Every structure is written in C-alpha cells, then in structure tokens.
Amino acid sequence: MRGMSETPRLMTRTFAHLSDEAVVAMLARSDESALAELYDRFGRVAYGLALRILRDERLAEDAVQEGFLAAWRNADRFIPERGKASTWLLTLVHRRAVDLVRREDRRRAEPLTDGVDAPSSGSAEDDAWLRFERERVQSALKQLPDQQREALELAYYGGFTQSELAERLGEPVGTIKSRMFTGLARLRELLADPRPGEAAWKPTPYTT
Amino acid sequence: MEADALHDLTAAYALNALDAEDAGRYEAHLARCQRCQSELAELSESASALAYAADAPRPSPELRSRILEQARSERPNVVPLRPRWLRPVIAAAAVAACAAIGLGLWASSLSGKLDRTEADLARQQRVAQILAQPGSHKIAFSRGTLVVGADGKGALLLNQLAEPGSGRTYEAWVADGGAPQPAGLFSGGTTVAVPLDQPVRAGATVLVTEEKAGGTEAPSRAPFLIVRNTAQS
Numbered sequence A: 001m002r003g004m005s006e007t008p009r010l011m012t013r014t015f016a017h018l019s020d021e022a023v024v025a026m027l028a029r030s031d032e033s034a035l036a037e038l039y040d041r042f043g044r045v046a047y048g049l050a051l052r053i054l055r056d057e058r059l060a061e062d063a064v065q066e067g068f069l070a071a072w073r074n075a076d077r078f079i080p081e082r083g084k085a086s087t088w089l090l091t092l093v094h095r096r097a098v099d100l101v102r103r104e105d106r107r108r109a110e111p112l113t114d115g116v117d118a119p120s121s122g123s124a125e126d127d128a129w130l131r132f133e134r135e136r137v138q139s140a141l142k143q144l145p146d147q148q149r150e151a152l153e154l155a156y157y158g159g160f161t162q163s164e165l166a167e168r169l170g171e172p173v174g175t176i177k178s179r180m181f182t183g184l185a186r187l188r189e190l191l192a193d194p195r196p197g198e199a200a201w202k203p204t205p206y207t208t
Numbered sequence B: 001m002e003a004d005a006l007h008d009l010t011a012a013y014a015l016n017a018l019d020a021e022d023a024g025r026y027e028a029h030l031a032r033c034q035r036c037q038s039e040l041a042e043l044s045e046s047a048s049a050l051a052y053a054a055d056a057p058r059p060s061p062e063l064r065s066r067i068l069e070q071a072r073s074e075r076p077n078v079v080p081l082r083p084r085w086l087r088p089v090i091a092a093a094a095v096a097a098c099a100a101i102g103l104g105l106w107a108s109s110l111s112g113k114l115d116r117t118e119a120d121l122a123r124q125q126r127v128a129q130i131l132a133q134p135g136s137h138k139i140a141f142s143r144g145t146l147v148v149g150a151d152g153k154g155a156l157l158l159n160q161l162a163e164p165g166s167g168r169t170y171e172a173w174v175a176d177g178g179a180p181q182p183a184g185l186f187s188g189g190t191t192v193a194v195p196l197d198q199p200v201r202a203g204a205t206v207l208v209t210e211e212k213a214g215g216t217e218a219p220s221r222a223p224f225l226i227v228r229n230t231a232q233s
C-alpha cells in the first residue's frame, strides 16, 4: 500500500521508507505526520470497507475517521507480536463500521458482488495495486465452500453477529462458529502464496 | 462460559461478530489465554484481508484533513487522551502499598486531599468501609487493586491514572455471566478509589472503559482494564 497520493501533500513523506509497524510506533509518540502516512497507506481501503458495510458515504467517512482516531489514541497499545499494523488498523475501522451499521440498523445481506472500478483520479500505480489485491482476495473467497464464504461475508460485510447468523440461516450457533473458523483458516492458506513483486517494495526495518 | 467455549469464539471475534456481552467475556479470557492470542493474530489477519475484496472508491479529500485536524486537537500535551499510566514505577510502589493497605493508612491519604468534593469523600468512605471488612479479598494487578468485601461489595483502587479526555469519563462495569452492568463513573488521579455500584461475586469480571461524559448503558469500546474476582466464594 505504498505511494498513495489522493490529496495534495500537507507534509513531506518522511516515513515513506518505514514499515507499517514502524509508522505505528511513531504514531504512539503522537507524531501527526505518522497519522498522515498511515492514512495515505490505508485510508482508501478502509473507506472501501466502511462503504461496503454502511452503503452510505457520510457514515463510511465517519467510521474511517473514528477508526483512525482510535488508532491515534491507542497506538501505544499496539503489540507487534500479536499481528500486523495493517490488521490492527483495519480491525479498528471495521469495528467502528460494524457498530454504526448495527446502530443505524442498515444491515443488508446481498452477496459480495464484483463491482465496477470507481472512476479514479489517483496514480495508476495505486489503482493497479488495489485492483491486484482485490482480485487476489476475491479469488481466494471464491475458492471457499459456499457455506463458509456466506458466513464470512454476512459477518464481515453484513455486520451480523454469530447468533443473528445462526437464526437467519437456521443453523446452530456451533455450526456458524465452525464455518467462520474453517473459512478464515482456509482463507489464510489461500492468501499465503507469495505475492509477485513483494521484494520490490518491502520496507526497511525500523531501527531507532 | 467454559474456557473451551471461549476458545471457540476467536473466529467470530476476529470478524467483530460477537455481541457486546460475548465480546467482553472473550476479551477477559483473551487477556489470559496464550492460545487464543496467537490464534486471534492469525484469524484477524485473514479477516482484515477481506477489506481488500471491497471496491475502493476514493473518500472525499476533506476526510484526510478532518482526521488530521481532529488528531491535532487531541494532542496529549493538551489533554491526556486516554488512560495513560503516568509514572509506572511509582505506580508499582503504590500497588504494594495498596495490597497491604490498612484503614489507617487509607484514612491518612483521605485527609490529605482537601480539594475533594463531598461526593468524592462519600465515595472514598464507601471504599474505606469495604476495606475495613474482616475477610475482604484484595486482587492486586499491575496498576491497582480490586477489593471485594465479604458482603460482595467491591471497589477498585487505581494508581496514577490520567484524566479522561475532555468531555469523557471513565466508566466501571461488572460482568457476571451476562452483559456488563454499569458500576460507576470516575475520573483520574494519583490514587483513585471507585466504589462499584454492582456486587462483585466470585468469578465476576470488573472492566473499565472510557466513555462520553455522563456514561453509557453498555460499553461502547474495548475496556482498558479487565480484572476478574479470583477469590473463592
């Protein structure tokens, strides 16, 4: 997710060479340009996720804002040993979006559709990267058995709790739990294949 | 809920697919379960990969500046943002003092706080009464102590707790096999005594979150403190 440039730069990109985890370490020192860097790396995918869940641009922006501010306030609680910085950040945004969709009761349950790319004014490089990631994850999702994919999509994009899913699908909660677990574990295997070109943008380790 | 059942909630938690009650129980379990911590790290990574499968149109350019402006206005050198434990070394010493606390010691620290309001004093006296009960249990943790009297009344003693953010409050909760119940609002301080408005039975969990001023009926965010009453009933 390097090199996004969606707005005029307010600051120089002093952190462009740092890993995501290193940027979060800077964030924990309340370094505002670290927050800008994090937004430039993940703002767009975070917004896409929130919009997928909330289907409303204003609410989606609210969820992104709350998620990034939660990261700003809680960066000192990020534990690198327990996961990647991108996972941590996207989980914060996802949680805000799910809270909002439950509160607004806007949940729907259409399957994930392969959307048409939105018109874009960003660099071709960014779009290519996002498109590559999207196709990679979508194709991994398609390889899951239907019931596992359905459980993951309804939970993650639909904002349904496991109990609501059990009721909706007429299955015991235990069945839903095991579909979620197996689905996520399988997805992990499917996504584990090395990405082409990864070495080209691998960040340097953080050393201070 | 049995530990086995709690281990089984990891995937749903990674997907944010638990209701507040189950999420609270799971988080309390997670704090102590290595197996769930490493499993959650893996499953969360898969879950967050799902974010990339959604279309990614651009948000409005103003969103970036709104986020940065809001962050700037919350800089910690202006207002402490969150429970930031001010001086961990001193806090550790204070915990030791707390664990051995006698009523006399407590009363002397009470009398030193002339700026306390009546309400604060009433709260501290409620805490002192719990501490004075013979057979009260003290569960020490890194930044304070949970005290539970023989009658089930409980109090949290917290050390070196920064003030909550502006327009916000700390809120204590007691979860005892059901949804966390509101158990009192409080702010920061060098030594904070929080009498809990809910009984803390053996096995119950006390949680603290930061909430909007006035508090809420259900936790709106993850607790920054989770203490279980490990005393035998």
Ligand SMILES: [Zn+2]
Residues within 6 Å of the ligand: B006, B007, B029, B033, B034, B035, B036, B037
């Ligand atoms: Zn566990």
